Amino acid sequence: MPAAKILGKDEFPEFQYKPAHQFMRCHSHNDDPADGETKIWRCAFEPDPSDSCKWTGIVATCGGSYICLIDSHKGECKAKLLQHEDQYFDVIWCTVQFADGINTNVLAAAGAEGRVTLIHPSKNKMFAHLPVFKKAYISCLRSHPANVNWLFCGADHGKIALIDTGLTGSSNYDISWQKIKMFSCTGTDIIQMIVKDSWLISAAQKGCYVWKMKNVSKDREDQTHDCQLAFPVASTADNYCDGISLLDDSTVAIKFSKGASIFIWSLSILSKKLTPVMNVKPDLILPWVKTSEIYIDITSRDGLLVAGDHKGNILLYSIGEFLKNKSAYGDTETPRCTVLWPALKPDTSDPINKRLKKIDNPPLINHASLSPDMKYLIACTDNNLVCIWSRADIASATKQ
Template identity: 30%
Template structure:
C-alpha cells in the first residue's frame, strides 16, 4: 500500500499533474501486488487516468468498486487472473493485455470482448471483426432459441411471487444449458455465460415490460474464433503446435476442428478394434463431439438399474466362461440404500481385523531362496501406523456413460490415479490431493472425491481409454520464469497419447506412441517429463515430452524401446532409483529392464525375469504367468499377483536382485509373505498400494475390496506356506435406484488411494466409480 501511494504521489508531483484527478498514466508493474492490495478509494480518485500498467503482479481479479471512467489502456499481463467479469466496471477500455494469465481461456477472451463494448485491441491484436461477431452476430439466433424453449416448455407461475419466479428462472436457465447447443464445444462455457444472461433478461422482460433492455449476445462460430485458437496440431509427429493456453472451461480445443485427425485416426482405428475385446465384453462407442468440460449431470448415482442380460466379464476369457457364470450366480444379501453418496450403514466385514503380536526389535537375515521355498529376508522397516483405517462408501459415480445415458452399464473403467500435490496458488501448496482422474470407454474424468463432482470431462469419439498418468512439469512464462503445472496423459486403443492440463481445461496436444493400443503408462518421479508407455505391440517406449512454453508448445523425443514378450499390463519404477530399472507385469510374466540412459543401446530386451512359486502349477494355457497386478509397497517390498493365483505375493526387490547370478534370465522371487485373496479367474483386476499407511488393496469379481494392513510385525511373523488373511473385506455397497433393486457387485478393475489414505477409488466393469472415505476425516 505504501509503495502504491508513493508511486501515485510521484505522478502527482509531475509537471503535467498537480492533482490526483489530473494523472493520466500510472505504472504499478512488478510490485508483487495481490487483488486485495489495490487501494480502491485512492485509485478511484484518478478520474482522468487513461493508461494503467498492472503487469507482473499476482492479481486474480480487479477489485470491486474500482471506477476509472477515462481508462482506455490496461495491461494485466503476467498475473494470476481467474475472473474477467470483474473488468465489467471498466467499460471504456479500448486496449487490453491479458497474456500469461495461466488460468484464462478462450472463453474468457470472448467474455471480456462482450463485457467491454469499446474494446478494439486485445493482446496487441485488432479484434474489430471478431468483436462485432461476438457482440452482435449471433444474438438473434440464441435469443430465438431461448424464446422457443420458453414457449415450448415454460410459463409464468400463478401467482407470480419472488420465490416462484426464482424457481422458474433456475429451471429455465438449466434447461437452456442442457438443450440449446450452438457453436464449437471449445466455447461452451462462454455460451452458457450468455445463455444465462439472455434467459434472465427475457424472463425479466415478461414480468416488467422492459423488453430485454441490455440483452446482447453472440456464440461465435468455429470460423470466428480467435486466430490463436485455430492453430493446428501435428497429431502423429514429433512435435505439436498447440493453441494458446486459453481453454480453461469446457473443451478439447482442436479435436473436432482438425481434418487431419479424422483421416489419421480413421486409418489407425481398424488396426486394433479393441485389444481387450477377446477377454472382456465391450460395447462399440457412440460418436459424440469431443468435450473437455465441467459436467455435473449423470455423475452421482442416486439410483442404479441392472438391465437384463447386461454383458459381464464372463466372456473375458472364453475358455472359462462357464466357470465365471457359476460363480456369479450365487445369491447374496444386498442392503438397499436410498443414496450411496450418503450411506446409512457400513458394509459388512468379511474378515476380522488381525491382531498382530508385539514388534520384534531385530530383523532376520535370510539366505537366498528358491521360488518354492519362500523365506524371510532382511527388510527395511515400513514405519506405518499400527492401527488399521476404517473406510465408508461415500459416492458412486456413473460419469463415463456414452452420450451421458444413465442406462449405460456396459462401459468398463480401467485406470485411475490421484493428482499430485496441487499447483502453487497464492504461495500455498497442499500436501495431499482429493482430485482423482479416471478413464474408461471414450471418456476421461477428473473428480473431486469430497464433493463427488465431476470437475472436468474429456471425450474422444471412438477412443477406448485404458491408462492414464499424472506429472508435474514446468511451464515457461514471460521473462524466462517457470511455473509448475499438473498435466495428465491418457491413452488407449488408438495408440495416441493425449496430453491435458485439467486446471485450465485444455487438451493441449497429442502424439502417436504406437500403431496399436496403449496398455499402460507411467511418468518418472525423478524426471517429470519422462513418460513410459506400454503397448499391445509388445513394447514399452520411453518418451521425453520436455517442458512447455507459454503457448503449450513441446517437443517429443523417443529415448528407449524395451522389447517385451507379451503385452505389458503394468509398469513400475524403483521408488529409490527410478532411473535405473523398470519392472513390467506382462501377459506372460514379470520382467525387469535396465533403463539407464548412460548406456548407448536404445533398443533393449529384458535383463531378467522374476518367477514365482505359483508357476509350478500345471496350466496348459500358462495363465498363471499373467501378472495383472504390480505395485511397490515400500522402497523394497513389491506386491504382485496372477489372476489365477488366489493370493497376492509380497516379495523383496533387493533380495531378489541380489540372488540373480547374471547368467540365467530367470530369478526366483524372494517371497516375504503371501496374502489370501479371492479365487476368481477373471483377469485384469489390478491391485493398489498406499506405502505411507502400509496398505495393499485389491478388488474381486463381486465388487468387494480386500484390504491388507501390512506392518513390520506381520512380516516378521510370516510362516512359509501359510497365507495371511485380509485385515478387512469391504462388501459391495449395493447402490439402488428409486423403484428398482440393488445392483449386484461388479468386477473391480482398478484401485487408487491418495498418499494420506483419506480416499480410496475403485473402478468397475459396469461404468461405476466408487469413492470410499476414511472415517473421522
C-alpha cells in the same frame, strides 16, 4: 508361511471405509445413464503442484472415450473430456513448469489408439496427442522417477516406450516430444509396471519381466528384457500376471489372475547375477480370491495393500509392520479387512436416472486406490461406476 488374519470392525477401526457419495456413472457412452457396459480402468489423484505430499481433492478417472475429473470431497464430476476415436486405459499426473516457471499439473492419458493425450485440466483442454505406437494400444503409463518430462508407455505387443514429452519450458502448448528408448519382451501384453532406480519391472500376460536400465543419455538402443521372474503359481497361458505395486524402496507386491494369492518379495533378488529365468521365493504370501477374471489391479499406500475382486469387494491388507521388520515378522498374521459391496438403488428423484435399474450383480473392481491422505478409497468398475468411499471416522465427523 505367514497368513492373513481376517479382522472385525472393532479390531481394526482404521480399515473402515463407507460410501461417501452416490456412486457415479460419469463415463457413459453418449451420456446414457443406463450404460452399464463401459469399463472404468484407472484413477489418479491430482497432486498439489506446490507440495507433492498433498493433493487437491480431485481424482482423474479414465474409461471409454472419456477422462473425468471428480471432486472427491463433494462427489461431483467437475469436468468431462471426450475423444471420440479413443478408448482410455490409463491416466497419470505430471507436475511441470511451462515457460512461465510456475508449477502446473498436466494429465497424461493413453489407450486404444497407441498415443498419449496431454491435458491441461485447469483449462479443460486436450492440447497434444503423441503417436507413440502405430499398431498397438497403450495399457499402462508410469512416470520416470528422475525426470518429470519422461513417461514409460507399456503396450499390448510387449514393448515399453520411454518418451520425453517436452513439457518443461514449453509455451502456448508448443511441445517437441521424442521417443528415447524402447524396452521389449515380444509377444506379451504389458499390463502394469513399476520403476525403481535402474530397474523396470512389468506385470505382463506371460509373466513378470525385468530390465536393468542402462544410462539412456549414452545408450538409446532398444533393450530386450534381462530376465523373467518365476513365482510359485501355475504356468498356464490363461494365468496372467496382471498386478504389481511397489510397496517401499525395496519391496514389491505381485499378483496373478488365477493364483488366488498376492506375493510379496524383495528387490534384493536382483542383486544376484541375472539369468534368463529366476525363481522367486516370496517373503510373504497373502490370500486373495479364486477367480477366472483378469485385469484386476493392485495398489498400495503407506503400509496398506489394496486389491479389488470380481464381486465388488475391496481387500485391504495391513503390511506396515511387515515392511518395518521383515526378519522378525515370522509367522505373524497379516491383518486384513474387506470393504463389502453395498446394495445400490438409483436416485429416481432425478429424471435423468429414471431409466436406471437396481444393480443386482456386484461388479468386477478393475482398480482401487487410496488417496494420499488415506481419507478416500476410490474404485473403478467394469460396469461404468466410479465408487468413492470415505474413512468411517471422516464420514462420521462430517455428519455431526
